Amino acid sequence: MRSGHLWAAMLLATCACAPAAGKTMSEVLEASKPADWRTLDPQNTLYIELDKGRVVMELAPQFAPRHVDNIRVMVRNQYFDGVGISRVQDNYVVQWGDPEKPLGKAKRTLPPEFTRSAAGLPFTALPDPDAYAPQTGFVAGFPAARESVTGAAWPVHCYGTVGAGRDNAVDSGGGTELYVVIGHSPRQLDRNITVVGRIVQGMELLSVLPRGPAPMGFYEKDAPRAVIKSVRVVADLPMAERVPLEVLRTDTATFADLVEARRNRRDEWYKVPAGRIDVCNVPLPVRVKR
Amino acid sequence: MRSGHLWAAMLLATCACAPAAGKTMSEVLEASKPADWRTLDPQNTLYIELDKGRVVMELAPQFAPRHVDNIRVMVRNQYFDGVGISRVQDNYVVQWGDPEKPLGKAKRTLPPEFTRSAAGLPFTALPDPDAYAPQTGFVAGFPAARESVTGAAWPVHCYGTVGAGRDNAVDSGGGTELYVVIGHSPRQLDRNITVVGRIVQGMELLSVLPRGPAPMGFYEKDAPRAVIKSVRVVADLPMAERVPLEVLRTDTATFADLVEARRNRRDEWYKVPAGRIDVCNVPLPVRVKR
Numbered sequence: 001m002r003s004g005h006l007w008a009a010m011l012l013a014t015c016a017c018a019p020a021a022g023k024t025m026s027e028v029l030e031a032s033k034p035a036d037w038r039t040l041d042p043q044n045t046l047y048i049e050l051d052k053g054r055v056v057m058e059l060a061p062q063f064a065p066r067h068v069d070n071i072r073v074m075v076r077n078q079y080f081d082g083v084g085i086s087r088v089q090d091n092y093v094v095q096w097g098d099p100e101k102p103l104g105k106a107k108r109t110l111p112p113e114f115t116r117s118a119a120g121l122p123f124t125a126l127p128d129p130d131a132y133a134p135q136t137g138f139v140a141g142f143p144a145a146r147e148s149v150t151g152a153a154w155p156v157h158c159y160g161t162v163g164a165g166r167d168n169a170v171d172s173g174g175g176t177e178l179y180v181v182i183g184h185s186p187r188q189l190d191r192n193i194t195v196v197g198r199i200v201q202g203m204e205l206l207s208v209l210p211r212g213p214a215p216m217g218f219y220e221k222d223a224p225r226a227v228i229k230s231v232r233v234v235a236d237l238p239m240a241e242r243v244p245l246e247v248l249r250t251d252t253a254t255f256a257d258l259v260e261a262r263r264n265r266r267d268e269w270y271k272v273p274a275g276r277i278d279v280c281n282v283p284l285p286v287r288v289k290r
Numbered sequence: 291m292r293s294g295h296l297w298a299a300m301l302l303a304t305c306a307c308a309p310a311a312g313k314t315m316s317e318v319l320e321a322s323k324p325a326d327w328r329t330l331d332p333q334n335t336l337y338i339e340l341d342k343g344r345v346v347m348e349l350a351p352q353f354a355p356r357h358v359d360n361i362r363v364m365v366r367n368q369y370f371d372g373v374g375i376s377r378v379q380d381n382y383v384v385q386w387g388d389p390e391k392p393l394g395k396a397k398r399t400l401p402p403e404f405t406r407s408a409a410g411l412p413f414t415a416l417p418d419p420d421a422y423a424p425q426t427g428f429v430a431g432f433p434a435a436r437e438s439v440t441g442a443a444w445p446v447h448c449y450g451t452v453g454a455g456r457d458n459a460v461d462s463g464g465g466t467e468l469y470v471v472i473g474h475s476p477r478q479l480d481r482n483i484t485v486v487g488r489i490v491q492g493m494e495l496l497s498v499l500p501r502g503p504a505p506m507g508f509y510e511k512d513a514p515r516a517v518i519k520s521v522r523v524v525a526d527l528p529m530a531e532r533v534p535l536e537v538l539r540t541d542t543a544t545f546a547d548l549v550e551a552r553r554n555r556r557d558e559w560y561k562v563p564a565g566r567i568d569v570c571n572v573p574l575p576v577r578v579k580r
Contacts, residue, residue, distance in 0.1 A: 090493055090494040091497070114562075128421050129419040130419065130421060131421070131567065131568040131569075131571075132564055132566050132568070159474045160381075168559050170561055183473070183497075184448065184449045184473070184568075184570050185474055185568075185571075186571070188552070188555060188560070188564045188571065190562075190564070191562040192559075192561055192562055203380055203381065204501040207381070207498075208497075208498045208499070208501065209498070211494040268458050269458050270478070270482055271404075271460055271482055272404075273478075274422055274480070276421050276422050277421065277478075278422070278474075278477060280474050281421075281475075281476070281477065281478065
């Protein structure tokens with residue numbers, strides 16, 4: 001399992017990454033302008049209400065338009081309301097869904113939306129190598145990857161990524177079972193499942209849920225579990241009930257500065273700046289609009 | 291932030307990784323022989339007892355001999371007994387320690403043990419690229435990295451890695467404050483802090499702890515918190531109180547098969563085997579000796 005060749009080749013990349021004078025992330029954010037932020041689109045934002053608080057999810061219509069439409073229909077049918085968490089596997093995922101529950105006009109299954117064409121998709125690339133993909137970066141706030149040979153792009157699985165569970169057949173998912181990544185990025189899932197969104201706020205309400213005792217973190221039948229009280233599309237709520245969340249745009253010079261600040265930490269604590277960054281280690285700041 | 295060059299270069303590496311016929315991880319483990327496993331060294335194993343159960347930690351004397359010795363002295367002084375969890379930051383670390391507590395013969399601070407010489411260190415290399423290091427792999431069960439230019443090797447921060455917290459000075463840590471990674475691997479910490487061990491069992495007891503409300507996940511002073519009831523060196527316990535845990539060796543043909551089984555998943559569920567793996571996604575199996 002040794003590869004002297006790769007080892008040598010990658011040293012060159014390391015040497016190109018010497019830290020330059022620059023800002024810390026705090027300084028980058030302080031210097032940001034209103035145009036560096038975007039308000040979450042209320043049609044693409046879900047409030048997932050748990051007993052302990054609210055989880056905010058941004059949908060990914062750029063990557064999974066049919067799944068996103070289907071999930072909105074399910075939400076409006078109140079399909080998710082009262083559904084229990086069925087699975088919490090340590091260092092992997094939290095999952096919920098109810099295969100018995102009527103879906104109304106929503107579809108139980110859809111064709112896969114694992115990848116899409118990279119053509120015409122604005123992509124902010126990272127300069128660093130990645131274990132899994134030829135190139136990683138960001139598409140409208142989503143960690144993503146692409147490759148030139150096939151011309152495909154896809155969202156990558158990072159902490160907080162939300163996907164649509166499926167059985168063995170590629171067209172056996174549709175959004176009725178959703179999972180959220182709560183551990184080290186399970187990048188082997190990339191291109192094998194439809195990513196439908198990401199959690200932008202409230203991850204700490206999901207990540208602390210008790211791990212299920214059965215294989216793969218499933219809870220035993222009838223075991224007590226956290227319940228999703230309701231899920232709502234923010235566009236369906238009165239203005240007074242909406243929280244105006246903004247996320248840092250990922251296609252700006254400010255975001256490039258943020259990435260650089262994290263590739264080469266300038267906080268006094270760091271003695272050996274990495275000079276590199278993994279796509280799943282890039283922070284995606286969120287704030288309430290002022 | 292684009293690098294067409296790297297993108298193209300890495301495609302070649304991808305193409306060298308086409309899946310071959312082979313085993314699943316279950317099949318690899320079923321075929322393993324007793325010699326593929328090693329019993330944890332009781333001198334290098336700690337039982338960390340929480341209210342909710344036991345966390346088992348393996349110390350890393352290969353990388354941090356002075357810190358490991360110092361931690362053993364602290365444990366034997368019962369320094370950690372009754373210490374509360376002071377920090378739980380989502381997608382980052384759980385941390386504990388008590389700067390006020392007497393240390394007996396243990397040292398409060400030590401010179402850093404961030405890296406060591408790679409010379410003479412058995413290293414099972416992975417063939418895949420890594421965002422942070424020229425080469426990654428495993429040293430006696432620990433995820434690790436090395437580079438030929440400096441001849442240095444170091445443990446890498448994965449889920450479950452345990453390190454010795456420090457202040458800004460490199461020699462300001464010593465093991466009195468320990469942290470455990472509970473999220474996506476914070477690889478920017480590599481070479482900046484002394485890694486002293488890894489959790490081999492019981493991560494799910496740490497990862498569910500309530501996140502602290504103060505900045506960086508600290509709990510407010512006097513807030514209720516989980517407490518470490520006791521920490522013991524397994525060698526100090528009567529045989530009847532020891533659990534004979536074995537971990538899969540990382541320097542065998544069986545481990546190479548396991549890595550290959552995870553680089554190219556052969557379970558029917560996977561449609562696009564990654565052909566690659568990140569060092570922090572390689573499972574490190576643990577079992578009770580039969």
